[in-house]
Amino acid sequence: MSSVTGVSLADETPGPHGSAPLSGDGAGTGRLGDRLFGGAAKGAGIFVIALVTLVGVFLLWQAIPAIANDKASFLTSREWSVNDSNNLRFGIVELLWTTVTASAIAMLIAVPVGVAVALFITQYAPTWLSRPAASLIDLLAAVPSIVFGIWGLRTFGPVFEPVQNFLRDHLGWIPLFSDANISGGSTILFVGIVLAIMVLPIVTALSREVFAQTPITHREGALALGATKWEMIRISVLPFGKPGVISAAMLGLGRALGETIAVTIILSTLPDGAKWTFSLLNGGETFASRIANNAAEFDTPQKAGAFIAAGLVLFILTFVVNAIARIVIDRRKAFSE
Amino acid sequence: MAKRIDVSDLNVYYSAFKAVEGVTMTVEPRSVTAFIGPSGCGKSTFLRTLNRMHEVIPGGRVEGKVMLDDQDLYDSGVDPVAVRRTVGMVFQRPNPFPTMSIYDNVAAGLKLNGVKGKKRLDEVVEKSLQGANLWNEVKDRLSKPGAGLSGGQQQRLCIARAIAVEPQVLLMDEPCSALDPISTLAIEDLIGELKSKYTIVIVTHNMQQAARVSDRTAFFNLAATGKPGKLIEIDDTQRIFNNPGVKATEDYISGRFG
Ligand SMILES: Nc1ncnc2c1ncn2[C@@H]1O[C@H](COP(=O)(O)OP(=O)(O)OP(=O)(O)O)[C@@H](O)[C@H]1O
Ligand SMILES: [Mg+2]
Numbered sequence: 196m197s198s199v200t201g202v203s204l205a206d207e208t209p210g211p212h213g214s215a216p217l218s219g220d221g222a223g224t225g226r227l228g229d230r231l232f233g234g235a236a237k238g239a240g241i242f243v244i245a246l247v248t249l250v251g252v253f254l255l256w257q258a259i260p261a262i263a264n265d266k267a268s269f270l271t272s273r274e275w276s277v278n279d280s281n282n283l284r285f286g287i288v289e290l291l292w293t294t295v296t297a298s299a300i301a302m303l304i305a306v307p308v309g310v311a312v313a314l315f316i317t318q319y320a321p322t323w324l325s326r327p328a329a330s331l332i333d334l335l336a337a338v339p340s341i342v343f344g345i346w347g348l349r350t351f352g353p354v355f356e357p358v359q360n361f362l363r364d365h366l367g368w369i370p371l372f373s374d375a376n377i378s379g380g381s382t383i384l385f386v387g388i389v390l391a392i393m394v395l396p397i398v399t400a401l402s403r404e405v406f407a408q409t410p411i412t413h414r415e416g417a418l419a420l421g422a423t424k425w426e427m428i429r430i431s432v433l434p435f436g437k438p439g440v441i442s443a444a445m446l447g448l449g450r451a452l453g454e455t456i457a458v459t460i461i462l463s464t465l466p467d468g469a470k471w472t473f474s475l476l477n478g479g480e481t482f483a484s485r486i487a488n489n490a491a492e493f494d495t496p497q498k499a500g501a502f503i504a505a506g507l508v509l510f511i512l513t514f515v516v517n518a519i520a521r522i523v524i525d526r527r528k529a530f531s532e
Numbered sequence: 533m534a535k536r537i538d539v540s541d542l543n544v545y546y547s548a549f550k551a552v553e554g555v556t557m558t559v560e561p562r563s564v565t566a567f568i569g570p571s572g573c574g575k576s577t578f579l580r581t582l583n584r585m586h587e588v589i590p591g592g593r594v595e596g597k598v599m600l601d602d603q604d605l606y607d608s609g610v611d612p613v614a615v616r617r618t619v620g621m622v623f624q625r626p627n628p629f630p631t632m633s634i635y636d637n638v639a640a641g642l643k644l645n646g647v648k649g650k651k652r653l654d655e656v657v658e659k660s661l662q663g664a665n666l667w668n669e670v671k672d673r674l675s676k677p678g679a680g681l682s683g684g685q686q687q688r689l690c691i692a693r694a695i696a697v698e699p700q701v702l703l704m705d706e707p708c709s710a711l712d713p714i715s716t717l718a719i720e721d722l723i724g725e726l727k728s729k730y731t732i733v734i735v736t737h738n739m740q741q742a743a744r745v746s747d748r749t750a751f752f753n754l755a756a757t758g759k760p761g762k763l764i765e766i767d768d769t770q771r772i773f774n775n776p777g778v779k780a781t782e783d784y785i786s787g788r789f790g
Contacts, residue, residue, distance in 0.1 A: 412627040416690075418588055420641040420697065421617030430640060434631035 254507040261500025269504065273471060275485075280497040287508055289471075293383055293479035294509070297458070298451040300387025300475070301394055306444050308391070309398030316399075317406040318428055329403060336396035344460035347389040352380020352461070359384065363476055375477035381463040384475040389461060390454055394447035401446065405439030406432050438524045445520035449513050455483035464488060482509040534561035534731040535601045535618075535700040537582060542596035543760075544577050544586060551577045553760035555596075557750060559701075564727050566742035566769065567735045569752030570784065574761030575735045576624075576705050578752070582733065583619035583703060584612040600700065617645065620699035624706040626686035628678035628693070634661075635674040637689055641697035656696055664692035665722050684715025691722065695730070702726065704734040708741065720745050739785055743773050751781045 264283050267274045272286025312332065316325045356379030366372040379385065409432045417427040463478030480488065486502045493499035537559040544552040552574035559565045567575040580586040581594050584605060598605040605615050628637045638657045647653060657674070661667040666688040670681070678689050687707055694702060704723075708716040723732060723745050736742050742749055750766035765778050776782045 410627075412623060412625055413629065415585065415588065415623065416627040416629065417640075419583065419585055419616055419621040419623075420644060420693065421613050422644055423613050426644055430629060434629070437631075 251510065254503055254510055257496075257500050258504035258507045261497055262504050264497065265501075275501075276467075277498045277501040280495055283497060283501060285501045285504075287482070287505055290480060290482045290485055290505060291508065291512075293462075294452060294481040294483075294512070296475060297383050297387045297390060297462075297481060298448055300384060301390035301451040302444060302448055304388065304391035305394045305398050305447055306440070309395050309443070309447075310402050310440055312395075312399045313402035313406050314428060314432070316403050318424070318432065329400075332396050332399045334396075335392075336400065340393060340454060340457045341460070343389055343393050344457035347385070347457060347461045348380060351389065352378075352385065355379050355385055355388070359476060370473040371475050373472060373474045373476070375472055375474045377463050377476060377478045381461055381478060382476045383462070383479055386458055386462050387475070389457060390451045393454065393457065394450050397447045397450060398440075398443045401443035402436060402440050405436040409435045441520055441523055445517055448516055452481075452513055452516070453483055453509065454481075455487050459484040459487045482506065482512075534729060536561045536599075537701065537731065537733075538597075538599040539582075540597045540599075542578070542581065542594065542598065544574065544581055545591075545593050545595075546577075546589065547591035550760040552581075552752075553762055555763045557763060557766050559731060559733060560748065561731045562727060562729070563747040564723060564732045564734060564745050565748045565750060565766075566746035567733065567750050567752060568737070568739065568742050568784070569761070569764075570754070571737075572757065572761070573752040573754045575752050577761075579703050579705055579733060579735055580621075582701070583621055584615045585621060587612065617641075617697055618699055619701040619703060620694035620697065622687070622690050622694055622702065622704040622707050625710055626683055626690050628681075628686050628689050630677070630679045632678060633675045634670050634678045634681070634689060637678040638692050638696050641693060645697060660692040660696035661689075663695050663726070664688045665718060666692055682715070684711045684718060687711060687715070687719060688722065691719070691726075695726070699730065701731040701733070704732065706735050706737065709737065716741070739773075743769060749773070751776070751778075751784065753780055753784070 261283065262269050264280075265285060266282055267284040267286050269286055271288050272284070273289045274284045274286055276282075276284050312328075316329050316332075320328060359379035359382065362372045362384075363374050367374055375382070413431040413435060414427055417430040422430055458481050462480065462484055464480055464484075465478050482505050485505060489502060493502065539558075540556045542552070542555045543550060555578060567579065569575055577586065582598060582605075586592045586594060594606060596606075600615075600618065604610070628634075629640060632640065635657055638660050639653050642653060642656055647656070658667060658671075661670060666685060669685060670676075670689075678686065681689060687710070691702075691707070708719050711719065720741065723734065726732060727747075734742075734745065746769045748766060749769045749772040751764045751772065752761050753764045754761040764780055765772070765776065767777065771777075772781060773785060776785070
């Protein structure tokens with residue numbers, strides 16, 4: 196920490212979405228080094244944009260013929276029979292429901308817990324504890340998803356079973372918790388919880404980063420007004436960190452929406468023609484797990500096209516989530532500089 | 533509501549480093565006391581012990597007594613949060629809460645104190661902004677971000693925020709050092725008005741400013757870097773500037789320092 200009186204480094208540090216220069220300035224001199232580096236940066240930028248565009252084009256190109264041949268309604272049908280290429284019938288509504296609810300459960304758990312852990316590490320924990328705690332959480336991010344899948348299936352699932360039974364027995368009258376005859380360790384609810392554990396390190400690490408950057412002047416401004424520590428956090432740290440937390444949540448959500456292997460391992464698939472229910476205690480398939488479960492069957496372009504169409508929707512979903520996050524963050528900008 | 537501050541034999545530490553040593557002084561109520569002295573002599577450090585902001589810094593601790601009328605601020609039963617509600621502070625760099633509107637910035641302290649009711653808040657916000665000579669400039673844009681004001685306006689906003697909770701004492705650490713001469717004058721005038729209600733302590737590097745606004749002046753100095761800063765003398769401002777008791781004070785004021 197620098198002097199309490201003079202200008203501290205923290206004063207100058209721009210917020211995560213503050214005044215950091217995101218666009219080029221006029222400082223280039225036209226010298227060789229400038230041109231080389233400028234060219235390389237521009238090339239990398241164009242490369243990334245081109246890559247995303249190509250992925251989108253590929254998905255559209257593969258998906259459109261299949262969607263055009265779809266005899267059922269692509270957006271609202273629950274059917275999925277793609278074996279007879281003269282009578283393709285498939286729709287995504289069930290995949291969408293499962294994907295979105297499992298991810299929503301994950302976010303509902305991971306964001307508050309992640310923010311709380313980040314606050315603890317940056318504001319409350321003594322130094323000897325905060326460093327190891329932070330590293331430990333970062334380590335969690337490095338655990339491969341297959342490990343989470345197996346651990347969830349074999350170890351955590353049985354432990355969770357009684358909790359699930361309790362919900363079913365006592366809250367069963369709420370449609371979300373009605374009985375669907377699926378064992379505890381392989382329901383949407385359970386997958387949501389495992390996903391929460393998987394995205395927790397992302398949310399925590401990024402939130403920790405922004406909270407730690409709260410300028411000392413903001414924090415002291417609150418304390419000098421007679422704020423308690425928690426009030427100081429509410430007045431200074433949380434508002435300062437909010438855009439960062441939103442970004443963190445969106446990154447986590449992106450991971451949860453697209454997570455494949457852990458979901459595929461854990462979630463019970465439903466038999467054809469199973470009854471529709473809103474229950475979180477049901478099984479099902481997400482976009483990603485439906486594709487993974489059937490990867491062996493992409494033998495005709497028609498069939499593959501149906502799955503790629505599902506992938507396209509996931510792609511768009513992630514895109515929309517990120518766009519919304521950007522808008523939310525930009526709207527707050529006027530108040531954060 | 534202004535209170536007297538009595539400091540006796542105060543030592544201030546950053547972990548093992550003693551930054552200020554053996555300060556004994558009295559700050560009179562309803563007056564302006566200026567702290568002057570070379571950079572690094574511990575003016576800010578000492579100032580921050582007067583509202584227990586010093587201990588916010590890891591390793592920051594204090595030995596000695598600071599009496600606010602007959603209450604020892606460092607008594608074991610005293611809550612630092614309560615002290616800071618009684619002794620307000622304005623910082624060197626204007627630091628309005630960036631995510632809050634002008635209105636919310638001023639109301640922030642009141643809300644911490646549990647003041648509710650829009651009418652009451654409206655009243656106090658207007659009164660405080662008027663008290664800080666800012667009302668006319670911002671009354672049409674109270675809901676705009678406080679960070680959108682000019683530096684001088686921001687500093688007056690911070691003063692409004694500090695006086696909104698009606699403290700007994702107002703501490704100001706170089707409140708004008710980031711401001712232009714016009715804003716500086718506006719704040720100096722304001723200090724002149726505020727002293728009828730508050731006990732004011734101001735740190736400044738500007739000799740003219742100390743001479744203009746203060747009734748009493750304290751000169752701090754340090755023997756060498758790494759040594760603790762000390763209070764050399766405190767006296768009526770007139771005396772300090774015209775006929776100081778210590779040679780070092782005269783040297784410093786007349787620019788023959790070091
Ligand atoms: N956070 C800190 N940790 C450790 N030492 C500090 C800290 N802040 C200040 N000091 C030291 O305490 C001493 C007094 O510093 P202080 O900031 O109080 O001086 P000052 O008189 O206010 O100076 P200036 O006029 O430049 O503002 C200096 O030696 C400084 O290096
Ligand atoms: Mg200082």
